[in-house]
Amino acid sequence: MKKVWIGLLIIVLTAGFAFAQAKGTTKEAQAMLAKAVEFYKANGQAKAFAAFDDPKGKFVDRDLYIYVSDLNAKILSHGANKALIGKTLIELKDSDGKLFMKELVDKAKTSNSGSIDYKWTNPTSKKVEAKTVFFQKIGDVVLVCGAYK
Numbered sequence: 001m002k003k004v005w006i007g008l009l010i011i012v013l014t015a016g017f018a019f020a021q022a023k024g025t026t027k028e029a030q031a032m033l034a035k036a037v038e039f040y041k042a043n044g045q046a047k048a049f050a051a052f053d054d055p056k057g058k059f060v061d062r063d064l065y066i067y068v069s070d071l072n073a074k075i076l077s078h079g080a081n082k083a084l085i086g087k088t089l090i091e092l093k094d095s096d097g098k099l100f101m102k103e104l105v106d107k108a109k110t111s112n113s114g115s116i117d118y119k120w121t122n123p124t125s126k127k128v129e130a131k132t133v134f135f136q137k138i139g140d141v142v143l144v145c146g147a148y149k
């Protein structure tokens with residue numbers, strides 16, 4: 001009986017660890033953003049956007065993805081939702097009513113990098129979750145990657 005309980009405990013702990021790994025971390029989001037910035041600078045906008053938009057590419061991993069906006073909050077590239085590309089989202093609010101895209105571009109106008117918090121639908125869980133995103137401005141575009149909490 002003792003072996004059965006130990007076996008069940010190991011299964012539960014292993015499953016919990018696997019579930020925890022299903023989400024990207026803030027450290028992984030920052031690393032992906034750094035790689036995206038490097039790729040953008042080395043390859044130019046057209047090639048970078050094609051790579052960022054590829055759902056099976058190297059800039060989409062679990063719930064981590066890159067999106068890019070201009071300084072007016074127009075989405076230029078989006079690794080998780082191509083339907084947003086071309087839309088200006090300056091008035092978009094999260095579930096708490098926060099104008100997060102306005103906050104993001106306002107910060108990017110005064111700082112080349114930083115972070116903001118908001119709530120957004122996680123593409124893997126399909127639930128609205130708290131998220132911290134990190135951004136890097138390059139010229140007149142803002143590259144963004146974040147992690148759900």
